[in-house]
Amino acid sequence: MFxxxxxxxxxxxxxxxxxxxxxxxxxxxxxxxxxxxSKMTNFDFIMTVAMGSLVAGGSQVTEWTDFLQVAIAMAALFAFQHIVARLRKASRTIEKVIQNEPILLMRNGVVLEEALRKSRVSEDDLFAKLREANVLRLSDVRAVVLETTGDVSVLHGKEMDKDLIRSVRSPADS
Known part of the structure; x- marks a missing residue:
């Protein structure tokens, strides 16, 4: 090639x-x-992984036409992501079809065993995330949320604004 x-x-x-x-x-x-x-949604996460794969593939091609195909695939993914983001913003139904809901794993110091079971998160993994968040007492934990991206958010302190978890599904909602 060169x-x-x-x-x-x-x-x-x-x-x-x-x-x-x-x-x-x-x-x-x-x-x-x-x-x-950004990895704000599961779709964004997939986009990030796909881009990495395409960059790796693009660096290994042996023909310019193959490189062009990779470059077009990248542009097409960005265009598709843009379209999906607009559709998600315009329609709650599309949002629900495309996006997973965050899941409440712990509330007010209490581990929600059913949520752990349904989300296949072990108690050891939960406690590791609590340690990462510098939680010193379980009673200080207001909420632990398994986000749509697979990240775990730990909200701890004296008080919590309930709006922070208004779109989070709890085991009782299932």
């Missing part, structure tokens, strides 16, 4: 094509906006 020497060509392709791929992703993010790889 030189007749196989080793030099492999090194050149790796360096040049991966750089071009990253520059293309940066341009697409500038056009589509910072939220593109």
């Amino acid at each position: 030189t007749a020497d196989a080793t030099l060509d492999a090194v050149s392709r790796g360096a040049i094509l991966s750089s071009l791929s990253l520059l293309w992703v940066i341009l697409l993010i500038r056009v589509n906006g910072l939220r593109s790889l």
Whole structure:
């Protein structure tokens, strides 16, 4: 693709094509906006993983037409994400179809065993997240939420505004 020497060509392709791929992703993010790889939703997370895979694939191609295909696939994913984000914003039904609901795992110092079971989160994993959040007493925990991205949010302190968990599903809601 770049030189007749196989080793030099492999090194050149790796360096040049991966750089071009990253520059293309940066341009697409500038056009589509910072939220593109934000991991705010499960769809965003999938987008991030797919972009990584496409950048890796783009750095390994041996023909320019293959590189063009990767670049077009990247642009198509960004366009699709943009369309889906607009549809989600416009329709609560589409939002519910595409997006998982966050799940309440703990409330006011009490572990919600049924929620742990349904979400397949172990108590050990929950306690690890509590330690990460510097929780010193379970009674200080107002809520622990398994977010739509798989992240765990720990809300602790003396009081909590109930609006923070208004869209969070509890085991009783299921």
